[in-house]
């Protein structure tokens with residue numbers, strides 16, 4: 071019993087790191103553009119399927135494909151921004167939200183056209199092994215996911231706080247006019263932030279492919295799950311994402327191992343509702 | 358002040374974090390008069406209006422309306438008791454027509470049919486009838502302000518709070534608005550409490566004025582007395598030109 | 603009087619035409635099924651209009667209420683042989699009760715805008731999960747309703763024609779309710795708070811209570827309609843009845859139709875769902891995914907280029923044509 075709880079905790083922590091990774095881009099897009107993107111999970115689905123295709127075509131290990139997926143997703147993100155988001159940027163937030171809903175219809179169907187509906191599993195990877203430690207077992211893929219997740223969040227933190235581009239991105243939502251005066255090109259920052267927000271899905275996308283199947287409708291689940299992580303962390307908090315990702319991951323794996331794997335959405339979305347109602351600023355949100 | 362109080366604010370204190378926006382403020386608005394509230398930017402005037410109308414709860418103190426304690430009641434109940442207000446930053450219903458906006462004000466006391474009649478009366482009274490089918494998003498500043506006033510009047514208040522209603526208007530428009538406010542006070546027997554930055558206007562309009570500065574009431578009195586009050590001049594330092602008409 | 607007739611005329615023509623649809627398509631089952639599907643979307647989108655269109659609340663919970671109505675009606679019929687007509691009513695009441703349980707704290711705590719949208723869609727997820735796990739009444743395998751003799755009492759027919767007419771009656775009732783709400787105190791209050799809650803409160807409008815009333819009307823209509831829906835589809839399945847994409851689609855239809863008008867959501871459902879079903883019929887079998895992709899592109903284009911919604915685009919087009927015709931006839935004459 072104790073062993074299975076420890077095992078569940080370990081799994082929860084590791085998958086939680088992936089959830090945090092998924093949520094980073096969403097946080098960035100909301101933080102900078104103020105857009106409630108309900109298609110983030112569908113972009114993740116795209117990341118997974120693209121990772122699969124690269125692995126399949128190049129024979130590369132799927133966990134490394136993010137090197138190729140990242141630039142491609144960046145281009146896709148920029149394209150989506152320029153074609154359908156930018157024209158709406160001055161309109162009511164309702165329309166931007168509606169556009170992401172439109173995208174949540176478009177992306178899975180276009181993925182169906184390209185990849186078909188069958189679940190795709192990547193060829194075996196270097197991460198297929200398992201470590202055993204005193205009764206609990208950890209798959210390499212989960213472990214790598216966890217480590218990469220933490221590293222990526224630290225890297226992003228440094229990027230946002232130490233580089234010119236990062237600081238410019240942070241300056242925009244606080245004061246558009248001042249940022250514009252400082253010579254920051256707002257449209258450019260918006261475009262880069264959106265594209266980066268999408269491109270950051272390359273990492274969790276290829277990591278997830280190491281132990282999960284991908285199919286066009288898999289994104290639906292993550293569309294809301296990613297919001298759950300962001301809202302729990304609090305809008306604007308990047309470091310908080312790591313904690314909230316872990317909380318969501320742990321809740322999920324505890325429910326799955328102690329009660330019923332099918333019940334995981336119940337736990338997550340009940341917590342989500344309570345947070346939305348009682349602590350809408352999240353655990354670490356700025357006032 | 359001799360006549361009966363319409364509104365009474367008693368020892369109201371409000372803090373925002375470390376900032377004391379209102380510090381133990383007490384004042385009275387007598388029935389049937391036009392009373393002014395002035396003070397430099399950030400003095401706490403709007404905060405006081407927000408407390409009176411229930412948008413903000415005071416940390417300490419009470420608000421009495423016709424002798425009834427209304428502290429902490431929600432805004433819609435306070436409106437039903439008979440206090441209406443306009444907002445410093447206008448809050449028009451941009452998607453609605455002028456007529457519908459005013460009807461929305463009248464429905465809390467009347468059924469829809471009656472409310473429509475009532476709304477037409479008020480639009481006529483404020484000479485806005487020609488605009489009734491326009492959307493609020495198509496109005497200019499003066500028109501927006503008047504519609505906001507019409508909306509407030511439609512709730513049939515006994516006390517009307519106006520928060521810098523003349524801001525952004527030109528002298529001719531201000532003159533017209535002043536006449537209108539006086540007319541409303543006189544003809545409709547509505548007590549009026551006005552915040553105004555434009556000295557000329559408040560001095561001409563109101564019979565009695567309170568002066569707020571950094572959350573404290575620093576002076577009160579008849580307008581002509583206040584013009585010579587040292588503290589008031591100091592609070593408005595560098596604005597002597599404005600204050601001496 | 604004359605203007606009244608002038609106003610009522612298009613509505614009358616619409617009603618007559620819609621009653622004649624089965625005749626016009628020559629009683630072809632395929633087209634009647636299609637028309638009934640369009641009506642399903644129209645009913646839910648028009649009910650949503652009360653809270654979303656008038657009240658400006660982005661409610662993504664339509665599938666929660668539809669699913670509750672469907673599962674309650676279906677189970678009452680399957681387990682106890684209770685007629686769907688009673689089941690529907692119980693479904694509607696239950697949906698309303700759940701809506702109050704969710705809506706009361708939500709509105710009370712001032713959850714607004716997109717946070718409201720997110721909390722309503724998580725309710726759909728929660729209910730879907732509950733019904734997937736609760737195998738007695740739901741479960742991952744669809745449960746079929748008995749299809750015996752044709753019977754109005756059991757809402758079971760061998761052709762789609764009766765379903766079409768029942769759905770049409772639902773739509774007409776929903777539109778009448780819309781109309782009544784629009785011209786009532788509730789309607790004015792909703793429209794005011796949709797734009798600015800603080801300003802609405804300053805006019806004596808109890809924002810919480812107004813939203814809750816709208817939510818109750820909407821959830822009751824959709825819950826009741828869920829009882830019809832389950833008889834129409836003939837089976838219950840948590841993923842089909844508590845469908846996330848359906849909830850989202852309703853909101854998108856409301857937005858692209860044009861918020862705040864009765865005709866917006868109706869027009870959007872009529873036009874876009876027909877387009878979708880037409881595309882499904884034409885391309886569905888050839889390439890997977892192509893028809894929803896085209897449908898999604900249509901939605902995206904409308905959001906981009908017709909911010910006021912389809913209703914106003916059609917109105918403008920109508921006036922444009924009328925003026926063109928007038929000019930032509932004037933020149934001709």
Ligand SMILES: Nc1ncnc2c1ncn2[C@@H]1O[C@H](COP(=O)(O)OP(=O)(O)OP(=O)(O)O)[C@@H](O)[C@H]1O
Nearest residue numbers: 373376378396397398399400401402403404405445
């Ligand atoms: N909701 C709030 N949260 C925090 N601080 C606030 C809030 N509302 C007002 N303040 C602060 O309280 C002080 C008083 O503000 P208030 O708006 O009442 O001033 P005012 O006298 O109306 O000024 P103005 O003439 O500029 O309208 C200001 O310093 C303001 O920044």
Ligand SMILES: [Mg+2]
Nearest residue numbers: 402403404445
């Ligand atoms: Mg102010």
